[in-house]
Amino acid sequence: MKNMSIAVVDYDCGNIHSATKALELAMSNSVINGSISLTKDPEKILNSDKLVLPGVGAFGSCIQKLKSIDGLKEALDEAVLKKAKPILGICIGLQLMATSSFEGGKHNGLNWIEGDVIPLDPSDAKLKVPHMGWNNIVVKKNHPVFQDIKISDYYFVHSYKFSPLDSKTIISSTNYGEDFVSSLGRDNILGTQFHPEKSQAAGVTLLKNFIEWSP
Amino acid sequence: MLKTRIIPCLDVKDGRVVKGINFVDLVDAGNPVEVAKTYDKNGADELCFLDITASHEKRPILLDTVKKTAEQCFMPLTVGGGVRSISDIQSLLSSGADKVSINTAAVSNPDLIYEASSIFGSQCIVVAIDAKIVSKNKWEIFTHGGRNSTGINAIEFSKKVSDLGAGEILLTSMDRDGTKSGYDNDLLRAVSNEISVPVIASGGVGKVEDLIDGVMIGGASAVLAASIFHFGEISIQETKEAMSKAGISVRL
Numbered sequence: 001m002k003n004m005s006i007a008v009v010d011y012d013c014g015n016i017h018s019a020t021k022a023l024e025l026a027m028s029n030s031v032i033n034g035s036i037s038l039t040k041d042p043e044k045i046l047n048s049d050k051l052v053l054p055g056v057g058a059f060g061s062c063i064q065k066l067k068s069i070d071g072l073k074e075a076l077d078e079a080v081l082k083k084a085k086p087i088l089g090i091c092i093g094l095q096l097m098a099t100s101s102f103e104g105g106k107h108n109g110l111n112w113i114e115g116d117v118i119p120l121d122p123s124d125a126k127l128k129v130p131h132m133g134w135n136n137i138v139v140k141k142n143h144p145v146f147q148d149i150k151i152s153d154y155y156f157v158h159s160y161k162f163s164p165l166d167s168k169t170i171i172s173s174t175n176y177g178e179d180f181v182s183s184l185g186r187d188n189i190l191g192t193q194f195h196p197e198k199s200q201a202a203g204v205t206l207l208k209n210f211i212e213w214s215p
Numbered sequence: 216m217l218k219t220r221i222i223p224c225l226d227v228k229d230g231r232v233v234k235g236i237n238f239v240d241l242v243d244a245g246n247p248v249e250v251a252k253t254y255d256k257n258g259a260d261e262l263c264f265l266d267i268t269a270s271h272e273k274r275p276i277l278l279d280t281v282k283k284t285a286e287q288c289f290m291p292l293t294v295g296g297g298v299r300s301i302s303d304i305q306s307l308l309s310s311g312a313d314k315v316s317i318n319t320a321a322v323s324n325p326d327l328i329y330e331a332s333s334i335f336g337s338q339c340i341v342v343a344i345d346a347k348i349v350s351k352n353k354w355e356i357f358t359h360g361g362r363n364s365t366g367i368n369a370i371e372f373s374k375k376v377s378d379l380g381a382g383e384i385l386l387t388s389m390d391r392d393g394t395k396s397g398y399d400n401d402l403l404r405a406v407s408n409e410i411s412v413p414v415i416a417s418g419g420v421g422k423v424e425d426l427i428d429g430v431m432i433g434g435a436s437a438v439l440a441a442s443i444f445h446f447g448e449i450s451i452q453e454t455k456e457a458m459s460k461a462g463i464s465v466r467l
Contacts (some may be wrong), residue, residue, distance in 0.1 A: 010269070015310060016309070017282075017285060017310065017311040018285060018288075018289075018292075018311055018313065020449065021285070021286055021289075021311075022289055025289070027227045028287040052278070054312070055335040056308070056335065056338065056339050057334070057335050057339075058332075058333060058334065058335070058336045058337075061333070061334050061335075090265070091283045092336070094253045104333070118431055126216075128385070128411055128412055128413045129411060129412070130337060130338045130382050130412065130413070130438055131217065132338065132382070132383060132413050132436070133217050133218055133219075133261075133413075133436070133437065134218040134220065134466045135216065135218065135361060136216065148458045153218065155291055157291070157314075157339075157382075158338060159337060159338065159382075175216065176217055190284065193315075195291075197289065198289065198290055198313065199289070199290075200255065200289050200290055203289065211336060
């Protein structure tokens, strides 16, 4: 098999360095050989086998940065929607896939998975927001990326949640004074609200499964 | 269920991990990269890296050391020390920090907190507050690594910076730091009751019971300690088991 190329989309939004490092480790643990590259070049994105859309930040500023890079949004749309390349969105990268977000006003997202990004609203007023730290996920639907992972705790840092229109897109949920969607996807698209690149062994295994996944 | 975080803290000076007694007389406790690697293996929930003299010496934080530390760290990394501008925050995030801790600049220029959280999101903006008790139930803020008094009330300031967009408060008791006599739980309780964002307890841990008290009495969302972990007095795993026995939800 030819070497797999994974592009980590670099759109100047937060900690892309750690996603790259964790993917490198995951790839060295996997049966697949290949390379991880950090890029914002539309052509490179269209020529890679898989994509990772990481990110930390406020929705409005992230989507604005993504759209301000010439040709990037168009390349992502084509790679994901037309060429059906597997993509993993992490945290804000997941949220960007929504129709719209209500973080600091209304912003249009990429609309790959219909739904809105809305504030977390824990029923217990004593629960702090942002939801920050290790929490367990409950897998609702079997998905190859969660295969062989016995640990259920992952690292979360967020104040908003993805509320999908179609509940069939939900892969896992997590409880924080309410049940919210902690991972979702359809076809070649996958996103996690938690940070696999910051979730030690469980996270690295998830990334390895993503590398080995053929939707 | 959300777990209480146990956070070892690397106080770094000249690229080496040190731990001060009341912030003076520093004792060398190792290479930050090696220490980070060990904590990652041992199940720490998060790591904090503070360049403790950066602000005092008015120089930028050691980006290269941050980068090397981050490479060994598959858990969240908070970095602080001498952070004064949006571009400082940007460089730290691109060097591998997940969160940036702002101390002196949050006092001298609170608008930075608003601006930074609007650009990078509240979740990566931590305000580090060093507080000293001045009278019963009244604490004052100190800056520049605890060297300068400000006359600012710590509880009011915590409220102000969380309203401005800080996603977390790292609250250090200057009175307790390095004393091993336990956190100032009155201070922790007063601040955590006042604000809606998580509070990290810091300063004074000498034994595992102090960590338990920080959560149970102080109401902290996370507990930070340096020397008891660095010198191997207690392991992360032993700490978690003891906390779990005390009824605190932790990641075992």
